[in-house]
Amino acid sequence: MGLKDDLERFREVGEQRREDLADFIQYGDLSGGGRSDIQIPVKIVSLPEFEYDQRDKGGVGQGEDGTPQPGQPVGQPQPQPGDGDGEDGEPGEEGGDHEYYEMDPEEFAEELDEELGLDLDPKGKKVIEEKEGPFTDMTRTGPDSTLDFERMFKEGLKRKLTMDFDEEFLRELCKVEGIEPREVFEWARGENLPVSMAWVEEAYGDVSDERGKWDSIEEVEENVERETVQQKIRREGIKQVPFRREDERYRHPEIIEEKxxxxxxxxxxxxxxxxxxxxxxxxxxxxxxxxxxxxxxxxxxxxxxxxxxxxxxxxxxxxxxxxxxxxxxxxxxxxxxxxxxxxxxxxxxxxxxxxxxxxxxxxxxxxxxxxxxxxxxxxxxxxxxxxxxxxxxxxxxxxxxxxxxxxxxxxxxxxxxxxxxxxxxxxxxxxxxxxxxxxxx
Incomplete structure (x- = not known):
């Protein structure tokens, strides 16, 4: 166990044995220490120790030149200088030093928050430093290394999901016997497909030689499997996702004011x-x-x-x-x-x-x-x-x-x-x- 462990252990013991904070505030001596350090009395615990039994008991020993012989009783020990509490062995009158747990104001504030259920969050006012924070802000220009590709991809993917449709299925509808472009367009709009009338007319002209392949729209729906946009993306891959210049955003560091x-x-x-x-x-x-x-x-x-x-x-x-x-x-x-x-x-x-x-x-x-x-x-x-x-x-x-x-x-x-x-x-x-x-x- 090193010095750091010893200090930590001392702190733990001090926290356990120091006077309760509320009791200290209400009844303790607040004059101890200063504004930068607070001295809270510690509840002293007497440690066990050996004590000489003063009762007259016999004993045996060996030795020469005045030392006890076998079977000879051992007498009371003679008082030694300093054994008494005061001079000449009289009880002392001076009190011992009290023990204190020293606490700085920061620790005191934390303890008082816990003791009283407080949670004061001080506000910074004076700006002392401005520094770059995380890259959370966005700009339309910047170095390629800061391009937010994930955001650009999401924008392109959302565009494809909202603007794409199953072109092959609509071309099959244009092959129905006697159908007109307006009917195909209205059917597509009823299905919430983002198709224009111009696109339908162009597709209608491209399949004129196959007109009559189907007798009705219902026959097309029963025999032709429709492909969702998600399935189309999986089949074609992300190369078909329409990226545009306006989708590009470049990460920019947030400026944080240190107060x-x-x-x-x-x-x-x-x-x-x-x-x-x-x-x-x-x-x-x-x-x-x-x-x-x-x-x-x-x-x-x-x-x-x-x-x-x-x-x-x-x-x-x-x-x-x-x-x-x-x-x-x-x-x-x-x-x-x-x-x-x-x-x-x-x-x-x-x-x-x-x-x-x-x-x-x-x-x-x-x-x-x-x-x-x-x-x-x-x-x-x-x-x-x-x-x-x-x-x-x-x-x-x-x-x-x-x-x-x-x-x-x-x-x-x-x-x-x-x-x-x-x-x-x-x-x-x-x-x-x-x-x-x-x-x-």
Whole structure:
């Protein structure tokens, strides 16, 4: 077994023993690792090992210079330096290192898709390369090596099947006593044979010396076997298939645009005085897996973090979840700043997600008069708002409800989720990501 096999086996064991993904999102420590690597605790399994029995038992041995003689009891072993957990054999107080299963965002996204039943298909926007694909396009001209002979043959064969007929049988009809060319022509048309009147008149003249061979058309039908076009082709071969210049088509490579899947995620958080520790934790527990997921889904992911109370300002990720101010709340200030920052990420080249979270408290009329118009103005794959109210809804916490009333619950680019406890986190993540999935479909 080589190193590659060992690594694969380690991955299998890690997947089996790591903490359940949903439990990790709801209750685990999400601060471990960074944005590019996720550390999920592994359930440690104690391996069997030999242990010295401390009970006083006799034994026999042989030896000299103080070693036990036959029949002499063996005494207790003397403590050795380092045998104790701490100094002087006292129990140690330092805990051991925890074991983690490291997962990159791409693997995290795959696991979350499986865990929650998601299937987000990221869209590429920015064209980074044009290349020749398979020869699926057709042109009327081209080198002989690209001639689609199969298509040309089919066109010629279809023409023969629709235009050919049993000429010998019609010539026999022209030999019927007293028959006229018009009668032969009408009989052929009744049989859906693609024959012209000119052809019948010419054939009628060619067999004038044999006229009277048959007494009626019925006699010809009883005594002359008709040949189908398919039988005629088998007899004559493909040399008789009528190929024409207009049947020629030349295979041409399809031009494929290779598009880069870029995404910018704007995370907005209310940091006003009402956003206490439990609410902040629920925001972090919801937003962090969303960041990991989208980073794993896209080729290039950028993140913008905006904190706001009555005013809004851009912050670093490390500060985003810990900031708290004592001011009031004006959610529209964050959307106005987001609109400015997104100018660096054109909608034509970037997928956009705008995620906001808070306790739904907002300044009077701000949601209706300013936030909703801003959400409608900013083009994005998805706008989402997460309400966190661990102790239940406050009287003036109406922002989420106002969004639902305006956009409805079936909007394909706006999601509203409620997180009142850790148990609600995975449901909220599913609500958000499945809404964007419906929009993709």
């Amino acid at each position: 880069e899947k870029n995404v910018v995620v704007v995370n907005i958080r209310d940091v006003s005085g009402s956003m206490r520790e439990k609410k902040r934790e629920l925001v972090e527990r919801t937003f962090t897996p969303l960041d990991w997921y989208l980073q794993g889904k896209y080729d290039n992911a950028e993140f913008v973090y905006i904190a706001h109370d009555a005013d809004a300002w851009e912050v670093e990720r490390d500060d985003f979840f810990g900031i708290r101010s004592g001011g009031g709340t004006k959610i529209s200030s964050a959307y106005e700043l987001a609109d400015q920052l997104l100018e660096e990420y054109p909608w034509s080249d970037w997928n956009r997600y705008v995620f906001a979270a808070g306790d739904s408290e907002n300044s009077s009329n701000d949601t209706e008069e300013r936030v909703i118009p801003m959400m409608e103005k900013i083009p994005a794959n998805l706008h989402a708002y997460v309400e966190t109210q661990p102790s239940g809804n406050a009287i003036n916490a109406t922002h989420a409800e106002e969004l639902e009333r305006h956009f409805g619950t079936d909007a394909d680019d706006v999601a509203v989720a409620y997180v009142n406890s850790k148990e609600d986190v995975t449901d909220a993540i599913y609500e958000i990501l499945s809404t964007e999935g419906e929009a993709d479909e």
